[in-house]
Amino acid sequence: MSEKLLFPTFNVADAFDKKKLIDAYIRYFLTRTQSMFKWEGLPETLPQKWLEYYLQVNGNAFITKVDNNLYAFTGGIGGELNAYYIPTLYTVANPALNISKSYKIDVDGVLCYNDAANIGLIPMLNKYAALMAENVISLKMATITARATSVISASDDNTKRSAEEYVRKLVDGEIAIVGESAFFDGIKVQPTRQAGATAITDLIELQQYLKASLYNEIGLQANYNMKREAINSNESQMNNDALVPLIDEMLTERKTAVNKINEMFETNISVSLASAWEDNEKEEQAALSNQLDNNEGGEENDRSEEKNVE
Numbered sequence: 001m002s003e004k005l006l007f008p009t010f011n012v013a014d015a016f017d018k019k020k021l022i023d024a025y026i027r028y029f030l031t032r033t034q035s036m037f038k039w040e041g042l043p044e045t046l047p048q049k050w051l052e053y054y055l056q057v058n059g060n061a062f063i064t065k066v067d068n069n070l071y072a073f074t075g076g077i078g079g080e081l082n083a084y085y086i087p088t089l090y091t092v093a094n095p096a097l098n099i100s101k102s103y104k105i106d107v108d109g110v111l112c113y114n115d116a117a118n119i120g121l122i123p124m125l126n127k128y129a130a131l132m133a134e135n136v137i138s139l140k141m142a143t144i145t146a147r148a149t150s151v152i153s154a155s156d157d158n159t160k161r162s163a164e165e166y167v168r169k170l171v172d173g174e175i176a177i178v179g180e181s182a183f184f185d186g187i188k189v190q191p192t193r194q195a196g197a198t199a200i201t202d203l204i205e206l207q208q209y210l211k212a213s214l215y216n217e218i219g220l221q222a223n224y225n226m227k228r229e230a231i232n233s234n235e236s237q238m239n240n241d242a243l244v245p246l247i248d249e250m251l252t253e254r255k256t257a258v259n260k261i262n263e264m265f266e267t268n269i270s271v272s273l274a275s276a277w278e279d280n281e282k283e284e285q286a287a288l289s290n291q292l293d294n295n296e297g298g299e300e301n302d303r304s305e306e307k308n309v310e
Contacts, residue, residue, distance in 0.1 A: 018133050026122065034053075037052065037254060062110070066097050088105055089102045254271045
């Protein structure tokens with residue numbers, strides 16, 4: 001596990017350092033994904049915060065008993081492969097508990113996966129964080145360059161000082177007066193390209209698109225309107241089907257692990273969707289129920305019409 005993700009150092013001066021900005025975005029979104037699931041029945045030695053953190057960052061966590069207490073560990077998967085070429089050992093090194101050993105998976109403990117591919121969320125978060133960091137830096141540069149509506153060049157030091165004084169007085173809100181025609185003969189004013197406002201608008205839209213795409217991938221509805229006009233309810237719901245596959249898979253893996261843990265260690269742990277993800281599931285179930293009711297009502301009307309025709 002990356003120590004910098006656990007205990008970061010970040011200040012205002014780092015705001016546009018690309019690597020630190022990427023790390024900050026990843027941590028920013030990990031705080032949100034902590035609310036994905038609701039675990040119940042966990043013992044004190046197995047806090048939800050760190051269990052979810054292990055799963056989302058490392059892709060897996062090994063749960064076993066030490067001194068009759070349940071703990072979650074991160075480590076390395078290895079050992080002989082089973083019939084499906086899956087490793088059978090999980091190696092743990094934990095100085096705090098004085099542990100350095102290899103456990104048999106599904107014998108000594110349960111290996112809980114974040115997803116079927118054992119990937120975790122970091123690769124996906126890193127991709128969007130890198131793109132958003134690049135975009136924010138571009139937005140910063142576009143904002144700065146938008147200040148320069150023209151470039152003044154001077155042919156000598158005296159003219160340069162006069163031009164600087166002229167600009168300074170304008171900035172200070174004073175009336176600036178040019179006393180010599182030599183000033184005009186010695187300077188040249190070059191207008192800059194007036195695309196700053198358009199570039200800033202495009203970068204803001206790109207940032208919204210990247211955020212919405214990431215939220216959609218982790219199962220949250222976040223529509224981005226690129227049409228610059230109102231959208232109807234059908235358009236706003238177009239991507240609903242794309243929201244659920246990943247979050248459903250993550251929930252399935254957790255429930256599979258919970259069943260094994262309860263059976264192996266005689267616990268009563270459960271896991272379900274939480275927060276906005278739970279609300280989305282309820283809305284989907286309600287919409288599906290309404291659709292089924294409407295379909296049944298339509299079939300009954302069709303049968304009634306057939307009887308009337310007879």
